Amino acid sequence: MLQVGFSKRKNNSYDFKNQRSMSLQNSLFEETYSAGALEICRKRVNIAIALFFAVYAVIAVRVFMVCLPHGIEIKLPEDETQQREILIKAPISRADIVDRNGVVIATSLPTVDLYANPKKIQDAKDAAEKLSFVFPDMKYDDLYAKLTKKTSFVMLKHDLSPAKQSEVNALGIPALEFLTSEKRVYLHDNLFAHVLGYTNVDNVGQAGIEKFMHKRLTESTKPLELTVDLGIQDTIRQELLAAIEKFSAEGASAVLMDINTGEVISMVSLPDFNPNINIPLGDKALFNFTTLGTYEPGSVFKTFNTALGLESGKVKVTDKFDATKPITIQRRKISDFHGENRWLTVGEILIYSSNIGSVQLVSRVGRKDQRKFLENLGFFAPLTDFEIPEKAKPLFQSQKNWTDITMATVAYGHGISVTPMHIITAFSALMNGGIYHAPTLIKSSVKKPSKRVISERTSEQMRPLLRDVVLYGSGKKAEVKGYEVAGKTGTAEKAVNGGYAKRRVTNSFLSAFPASNPKYALLVIIDEPKATKETWGFITSGWNAAPTAGKIISEIAPQLGLKANFDLQAQRAHIKAMQ
Amino acid sequence: MISTKTAVTALWFTVTSFIIFGCFILKNQVHELETELKKINQNISTDVRNIHVLKAEWGRLNTPERLRKLAFEHIALDKIRAEQIINYSALPFENESSSVDLASTKGSSEYKKLIKTHRD
Numbered sequence: 114m115l116q117v118g119f120s121k122r123k124n125n126s127y128d129f130k131n132q133r134s135m136s137l138q139n140s141l142f143e144e145t146y147s148a149g150a151l152e153i154c155r156k157r158v159n160i161a162i163a164l165f166f167a168v169y170a171v172i173a174v175r176v177f178m179v180c181l182p183h184g185i186e187i188k189l190p191e192d193e194t195q196q197r198e199i200l201i202k203a204p205i206s207r208a209d210i211v212d213r214n215g216v217v218i219a220t221s222l223p224t225v226d227l228y229a230n231p232k233k234i235q236d237a238k239d240a241a242e243k244l245s246f247v248f249p250d251m252k253y254d255d256l257y258a259k260l261t262k263k264t265s266f267v268m269l270k271h272d273l274s275p276a277k278q279s280e281v282n283a284l285g286i287p288a289l290e291f292l293t294s295e296k297r298v299y300l301h302d303n304l305f306a307h308v309l310g311y312t313n314v315d316n317v318g319q320a321g322i323e324k325f326m327h328k329r330l331t332e333s334t335k336p337l338e339l340t341v342d343l344g345i346q347d348t349i350r351q352e353l354l355a356a357i358e359k360f361s362a363e364g365a366s367a368v369l370m371d372i373n374t375g376e377v378i379s380m381v382s383l384p385d386f387n388p389n390i391n392i393p394l395g396d397k398a399l400f401n402f403t404t405l406g407t408y409e410p411g412s413v414f415k416t417f418n419t420a421l422g423l424e425s426g427k428v429k430v431t432d433k434f435d436a437t438k439p440i441t442i443q444r445r446k447i448s449d450f451h452g453e454n455r456w457l458t459v460g461e462i463l464i465y466s467s468n469i470g471s472v473q474l475v476s477r478v479g480r481k482d483q484r485k486f487l488e489n490l491g492f493f494a495p496l497t498d499f500e501i502p503e504k505a506k507p508l509f510q511s512q513k514n515w516t517d518i519t520m521a522t523v524a525y526g527h528g529i530s531v532t533p534m535h536i537i538t539a540f541s542a543l544m545n546g547g548i549y550h551a552p553t554l555i556k557s558s559v560k561k562p563s564k565r566v567i568s569e570r571t572s573e574q575m576r577p578l579l580r581d582v583v584l585y586g587s588g589k590k591a592e593v594k595g596y597e598v599a600g601k602t603g604t605a606e607k608a609v610n611g612g613y614a615k616r617r618v619t620n621s622f623l624s625a626f627p628a629s630n631p632k633y634a635l636l637v638i639i640d641e642p643k644a645t646k647e648t649w650g651f652i653t654s655g656w657n658a659a660p661t662a663g664k665i666i667s668e669i670a671p672q673l674g675l676k677a678n679f680d681l682q683a684q685r686a687h688i689k690a691m692q
Numbered sequence: 693m694i695s696t697k698t699a700v701t702a703l704w705f706t707v708t709s710f711i712i713f714g715c716f717i718l719k720n721q722v723h724e725l726e727t728e729l730k731k732i733n734q735n736i737s738t739d740v741r742n743i744h745v746l747k748a749e750w751g752r753l754n755t756p757e758r759l760r761k762l763a764f765e766h767i768a769l770d771k772i773r774a775e776q777i778i779n780y781s782a783l784p785f786e787n788e789s790s791s792v793d794l795a796s797t798k799g800s801s802e803y804k805k806l807i808k809t810h811r812d
Contacts, residue, residue, distance in 0.1 A: 176712055179719075204741035217751045223741060300751040347756035671777050 203334035205295050207316055210309060211336045212343045213378070213556055219309050219323075221295040221316070224272040227281060230265050233288035237261045240286050244269070247280050260288075271314050272296040297323075299388045301343070304350060307401040308341055308380050308554065310501065311388035320399070322554060325500050338556040340376035345369065348668045350381045353637075356661040357383060360642035366402040367665065368533055370634045372541035372625065375550030375561065377534075378633070378673075382406075402638070404496070405505045407530040411605030412466045412587075412654075413623040413636075414526030414536075418475055419463060419578065420543050421486045424571045425478045430459050430578070434473040443518040447472055450604075450653075460578045463601060464586030471524040480520035484512065487523070489566050490539035491549065492531050498561070499534065500554045507531040526603060533621075537636040539566075540623055544599075544631040547572045580628040587655040591622060591663040595677025596670045598663065599631070600624030602654035607641070617641050622658035626666055627678055637662040 210219035234240055241256035248270060259267045272294065273281070281289060297312045299305065310321020318324035322339065330337060353365040369379040386398040400406070422428030433456045439448035453465050462470035475483055487493065487509075495506040508530040510519045522528035534552055542549040547567040579599035582588045587602040603621040606613035620639045625631040639658050648656035670677070694702075763769070 177715060179715075204737070204744045216754075217747060220744070220748045220751070222745060222748055298748060300748065301755050301757075304756075344756060668771060671772055677777055 205334065206331065207295065207297065207312075208330045208334050209336040210322060210330075211338050212341050212346075213339065213376075214342065215336075215338070216343050217336070218301055218305050218339070218341075218343065219297065219299050221297050224274075224294050224296045225278050226268065226292040226294045227270045227273055227278075228266060228268045228290055228292055229260055230288045230290065231260050231262050231267055232265050234260055234286070235288075240284075240288070243284050243286070244281075244289075247277065247284070301347075302387045302389060303385045304343075304346055305341065306385040306388055306398075307382045307403065307503075308339070308346075308501070309388060311392075320503065321401075321501050324502050326555075339554050340371075340378060340556050341380065341554065342378050342672075344672055345669050346379045346381065348672065349379045349665055350383070352661060352665045352668070353381055353383050356639055356642075356657065360639060360645060360648075360657045362639050362642045362657075364402065364640040365661075366406070366533055366636075366638045366640075368403050368537045368636050369669070370537050370541050370552065372545040372631055372634045373550070375538065375541065375552050375563070376556070377552055377554050380404075380554070401501070401503045402640070403533045404499065404501060405503045405532065407505045407508055407532055408619050409527050409530050409605045409608065410536055410621055411526040411603035411619070412468075413601050413603030413621045414523070414529070415463060415466065415471045415603075416543065416575070416579065416601045416623060417487065417490065417539060418471050418524045419459060420567055420571055420575055421483060422459065422474045422478055423574050424486065424567045425482055427477050428459060428474055430574055433458050434462065434470045436462070436467045436469040436473070438469075440469055440472060440521075442472070442521045443516065445518055445521075447521060460581050463578055463582050466587050466602065468525045472521040475520055475524040480515055480517065483520055483523065484515055487529075489549075490542065492529065492535055492539065496532075496534055496538070496552060499552050505532050507535060526605060533636050533638055536621075536623060537634050540625070540636070541634045542566050543572055543575050544625040544634060545572065576625075576628050576631065579625070583624075587653070588622065588624070588659045590655060590660040591624060591666070593626070593663055593667040593670065596626045596666055596675065597628040597678060598624050598626045598666055599628035600659070600662065602659055604652070604654045616652065618652055620652070620654035620658040622654055622662040624662050624666070626670065627675065629678065632675065633673065635662055635665060637665065 204223055205221040207221045209217050209221075212218050229240075231237070237257055237260040241253050241260055244256050245251055245253040251270065256269070259269065269289075273291075278291065281291075295316065297316055299309060299311070306321075308321055310318060310323040310325075312318050312323050318327035318330070322337070323330070326337060349367050349369065353367055356362065357365050364383050366382040367379065368377060368381075370377055380403050382400070382402040384398040386392045386396065392399055423430065436449065436452065436457045437454050439446050439452075441447070447468050449465070449467050449469050451465075452469070453461070453467065457465065457467055457470045459474070461467070462474060492507055493509060495504050497504070509523075510516075510528065519528050538552045539549070546569045547565050548563050549566045550563045551561045553561055576599055579601055580597060582601055583592050583598045588598070588600045591598050591600055601623050603623065605619050605621070606615065607617040607619060608614075609617070618641065620642060622637045623634075624636075625634045637658050639654075639661065642652055642657040644652050
């Protein structure tokens with residue numbers, strides 16, 4: 114079509130001979146085609162222009178793209194913290210664990226692992242020899258066996274120090290390679306052994322918080338804050354170690370709890386272990402008595418028995434109970450250790466730790482209510498939500514077998530086995546005004562669910578009763594001036610072969626302080642203490658667990674920021690006397 | 693005389709050249725900044741890593757076990773006892789009328805008992 118247009122111009126310019134005929138033709142042609150052809154031309158020119166523009170646009174864009182650096186991505190952080198997180202990446206993948214004051218108690222250190230590719234190795238003998246020289250703890254034979262394996266990966270050693278890494282590098286063996294890794298380090302060795310647990314070589318939690326919170330610790334590098342306190346944990350552990358030595362005991366445990374929140378401030382179980390060193394499974398030191406050790410608590414359980422009586426409304430503080438002679442239930446005789454052989458008030462039952470009185474008291478309430486009350490205090494269920502995996506289920510008679518003798522023995526802490534954590538959690542509820550808080554090891558702004566288990570009145574009545582035990586009863590040696598310790602002793606003979614061993618006891622002292630406004634609860638347990646000169650041959654709780662608790666309280670109370678409630682006059686006189 | 697068309701073309705050519713040249717310089721500068729940023733980030737990572745290790749070391753040096761040993765060796769102080777902490781209000785002021793009149797009580801059996809209790 115375009116050719117037609119051009120031929121017309123050509124004819125007009127050069128063919129003069131046939132001008133006339135041509136002009137006729139042209140006029141015909143113009144009439145027919147000129148308007149359409151011009152339009153077509155214009156369109157084609159436009160298309161050409163557009164194409165050129167497109168090409169130039171592509172070139173221009175390309176020029177800018179070339180000029181801009183490759184792979185630049187402009188992401189604007191939403192806030193400053195996000196920006197900081199982008200810039201500063203945590204050097205470790207497993208989060209630190211800190212105590213309630215933010216002191217690091219478990220961390221990971223960046224290290225390297227040494228591995229080899231046996232396929233690349235040229236002289237296995239030489240390499241094994243050199244490596245055994247660098248690592249004296251690795252035997253030549255083992256190394257040679259590893260280096261001659263028909264595989265392309267063999268792990269040789271975990272967690273090399275920078276010095277060892279440089280020594281291996283200096284060997285110049287190309288088949289040896291390094292993997293960046295990290296090693297879990299427990300800065301305070303044994304101190305938090307049973308709280309933290311430990312990890313394996315692959316940094317997977319195997320016990321304690323490390324196991325229970327493994328997911329949290331690996332998902333976020335933000336430090337995990339616990340409720341435990343480094344200083345207090347150390348003080349308690351030291352006192353327990355001293356008690357073990359003094360009374361030649363098999364072990365000792367203690368739990369300190371904030372009664373208003375259920376936060377565990379200290380949890381010690383001795384013997385313990387150093388989580389930085391591999392401990393063979395089954396070792397006694399791995400056993401966390403505070404949460405795994407179900408035991409018959411003995412007389413400390415009278416505390417709950419008394420609370421049951423008061424809460425039921427069937428017993429008043431002023432009531433008296435006949436403890437003149439032993440009582441027999443289902444052919445079993447129940448008597449007192451150093452009995453008073455008289456009628457005792459509710460307070461005296463606790464002061465003199467009377468088994469007979471406790472049984473008389475619970476008999477008035479009945480076994481149905483007793484079971485319900487103990488169940489409400491959490492004594493029949495494992496502490497599922499407590500943040501360590503080592504937890505034991507309490508042992509107790511089924512409802513069918515909960516006979517009168519069960520009711521009677523449970524009243525003074527026999528015939529039921531619970532863990533120390535169960536006891537202190539329930540005790541905290543008795544002391545704090547009647548609210549049961551599930552125990553916790555994790556500091557969190559989200560409060561765990563709590564429930565009312567006894568009335569505020571019963572709680573208020575319980576405090577002076579337990580204070581009297583320390584002032585006038587078996588807990589005298591736990592008294593700390595100014596801190597109004599309230600508590601109850603418990604000596605439980607160990608169950609052996611269906612009976613009880615006479616000189617093998619588990620002693621407990623359950624306490625709260627300061628009695629007028631309790632803030633903390635402390636449970637001290639000493640396993641199989643022996644009699645000493647100082648204890649006049651006694652192995653009862655009042656001679657070992659109670660003084661240990663007293664010592665602990667006298668040291669930790671100032672650390673906890675508790676003000677001693679001294680008599681002002683006495684204080685002034687004391688100051689004057691010192692001047 | 694230069695036609696408008698030629699002038700416009702020349703202008704376009706010059707502007708384009710400048711833009712291209714400018715862009716190349718910009719690219720180079722961005723490259724340099726990027727390298728610098730990478731280096732800084734790397735240094736930050738190293739520093740953070742070192743600080744982390746130092747923190748762990750510091751934590752290790754501050755174990756109560758070690759501090760106790762050091763305190764025992766170098767400080768002649770014993771552990772603080774509960775009765776050593778008193779309220780400010782218990783401090784006796786000379787001009788305070790309500791303060792304990794020790795002159796009258798000194799020597800009395802009650803006073804002796806008080807002192808004995810607090811010395812035990």
